[in-house]
Amino acid sequence: MRLNADYHTHTIYSHGKGSIRENIEVAITKGLERVAISDHGPACYGFGVEDAASFLEIKREVDKYDRLYPEIKVLTGVEANVISLDGRLDLPRFILEELDVVLVGLHLPIKPASWQDGVGIIFNNVIIDKLGLKSTEIREKNTDALINALHNYKIDIITHPGYRINIDTRRLAREAAKTDTVLEINASHGYLSEEFVKVAATENVKFSLGSDAHKPVDVGEVDSALQVAKNSGLIIEDIVNVV
Numbered sequence: 001m002r003l004n005a006d007y008h009t010h011t012i013y014s015h016g017k018g019s020i021r022e023n024i025e026v027a028i029t030k031g032l033e034r035v036a037i038s039d040h041g042p043a044c045y046g047f048g049v050e051d052a053a054s055f056l057e058i059k060r061e062v063d064k065y066d067r068l069y070p071e072i073k074v075l076t077g078v079e080a081n082v083i084s085l086d087g088r089l090d091l092p093r094f095i096l097e098e099l100d101v102v103l104v105g106l107h108l109p110i111k112p113a114s115w116q117d118g119v120g121i122i123f124n125n126v127i128i129d130k131l132g133l134k135s136t137e138i139r140e141k142n143t144d145a146l147i148n149a150l151h152n153y154k155i156d157i158i159t160h161p162g163y164r165i166n167i168d169t170r171r172l173a174r175e176a177a178k179t180d181t182v183l184e185i186n187a188s189h190g191y192l193s194e195e196f197v198k199v200a201a202t203e204n205v206k207f208s209l210g211s212d213a214h215k216p217v218d219v220g221e222v223d224s225a226l227q228v229a230k231n232s233g234l235i236i237e238d239i240v241n242v243v
């Protein structure tokens with residue numbers, strides 16, 4: 001099993017350390033056929049892109065390098081944020097429609113759509129869940145927010161499900177399988193973990209391995225995710241970006 005595409009890489013447009021061009025050049029040296037630039041949506045406090053329009057700028061740059069490097073397909077993506085309990089994302093639809101690949105993750109802290117969403121997403125996860133209170137209720141709300149997003153938009157990949165935020169993996173996997181959305185095994189954060197890959201796999205969802213590179217040198221580095229996939233008994237057909 002070998003990685004042929006990395007859909008999860010960051011650049012200086014959000015809080016990565018390298019340029020788009022550097023990520024592409026490393027992806028080529030690692031033998032990838034496709035690489036996506038998928039910077040954080042603008043709702044991340046302190047580490048998102050400047051604003052939604054940054055993605056149009058990223059797209060122009062990606063298209064330029066895509067022509068310059070015919071040996072690899074370069075895609076414009078995003079790691080968007082869910083900013084409301086009813087599953088709204090932090091990018092307008094007309095920008096999402098310009099992108100080749102849409103990744104979505106639950107992140108904290110984010111700028112919520114309303115104060116109720118701030119309580120429902122941020123306060124509950126940062127304070128209440130950590131105190132061990134209302135865990136089941138919070139897990140259901142988090143899962144609902146992601147599932148609502150799956151129904152509101154065409155989402156290709158859910159990044160690091162369960163990382164720092166409690167979710168019902170089985171319920172998410174079931175819905176993701178219906179909407180043709182894949183769940184990521186993230187090489188930087190350890191999620192999905194082996195335990196949860198096994199749970200998700202029973203719902204016939206597909207997976208992708210993501211480096212979540214924040215430095216060019218890490219593009220295409222998914223050893224730990226590949227190990228989790230193998231230990232969980234996944235085969236090539238279960239994973240969208242291996243050959």
Ligand SMILES: [Zn+2]
Binds near residue numbers: 079105159160
């Ligand atoms: Zn993330």
Ligand SMILES: [Zn+2]
Binds near residue numbers: 008
């Ligand atoms: Zn990321």
